[in-house]
Amino acid sequence: YWEESGNPDGVPVIFLHGGPGAGASPECRGFFNPDVFRIVIIDQRGCGRSRPYACAEDNTTWDLVADIEKVREMLGIGKWLVFGGSWGSTLSLAYAQTHPERVKGLVLRGIFLCRPSETAWLNEAGGVSRIYPEQWQK
Template sequence: MAKLFPVPEILQSGLMPVSDIHTIYWETAGNPQGKPVIFVHGGPGGGVSEKTLQFFDPDKYHIIQFDQRGCGKSTPHACVEDNTTWDLVADMERIREHLNIDQWQVFGGSWGSTLSLAYAQTHPDRVTELVVRGVFLFREKEMHWFYQDGCSRIFPDAWQPFYEHIPEDERDNLMAAYQKRLFSDDKDVQLKAAERWSVWEGSVCHLYPDLEHIEDNAEPEFALAFARLENHYFMNKGFFDHENQLLDDCDKIADIPTIIVQGRYDVICPVESAYELNQRLNNSELVIVPDAGHSAFEPTLAEALVDATNKFANNA
């Protein structure tokens, strides 16, 4: 298996106004004459970093990445107004047109897999290949598993601070209870709820807990955008028409070569969704990594992702 590539230099970067409210940060790296690929980060509310450039051979790929509305270097921070799946799909198209790219590979994990699929199903003629990891299809059972009852049974110790932050009489709907606090008029209330929300996810992201990752997730500004945006999208059911939309629209991307990379022990986005997606896409390959959880930076999962991009690197 291949190793992660060295961090390449940033070639271009900028801030692009995409609405009366939002400006998004974008950047490019690698070979400007190479195969275009866009990296779609997770969350919603995560953001990109130099590490997320390392899945692509910088000699072969023209790498594009951006911070989605409300997070990372995009402004305004943690803003949920005018912030939907379809706004982000439109932002990706704006970036493609701004960079004069005709077609590109789309690469995304977790929520990034959701947005990658939504983009590809909206603009299938613009996508040369798909690489998706930690598949999340935005169905009610997936959200219930992680934010109400399911993953909590595997990690009761990590769950307890998240659960106990909410009074007993509100615990039958934890997402709604967190929404009240994350969008409170009191910034201190927001930050305390955001830290509990973000640390819960960070605590179960890896096969073996990564203390540095958990600490990073607790950082107040990151946690606020991460928690508010995730909650906003989850409470609005991803802004999809119905919960099986991404599966039902697989016929639109049936011809796009797709590699699905999934950690066997991913407890945030269990393997069932990746398996179902693979069953709907005849031109897809499912790679289940036997010793990995959710994070793209689990060593064997990262290697599988690099194998996937290397496989597509020389496609015309």
């Protein structure tokens, strides 16, 4: 799934949501002035409004990078800003490393680099489990 909004002649920017597994919401447009930016929002494979939902088959980081590039090509965008949060920041960095000539700039927030300490904080006792113990037990 992908959508466009904002100024068709504006500075192109792609929004990459967190997750994996989450999706983009209409509120994501709020990061950008629609008079200035041509806003592209995608739901990554298996996420949000993309189909099939929650499918992990052929859903690697590099598959997602290729999807982003296909969207850029389809829309006829030369270079764009890449904006990502959480997992989207990781994906933004992977895209920028793979296609540096297509990236006008990066905006990264809530950076998640998939380091062992970060994944342990999410998946093991003593990290996120201290903040939401009931949900973590489920």
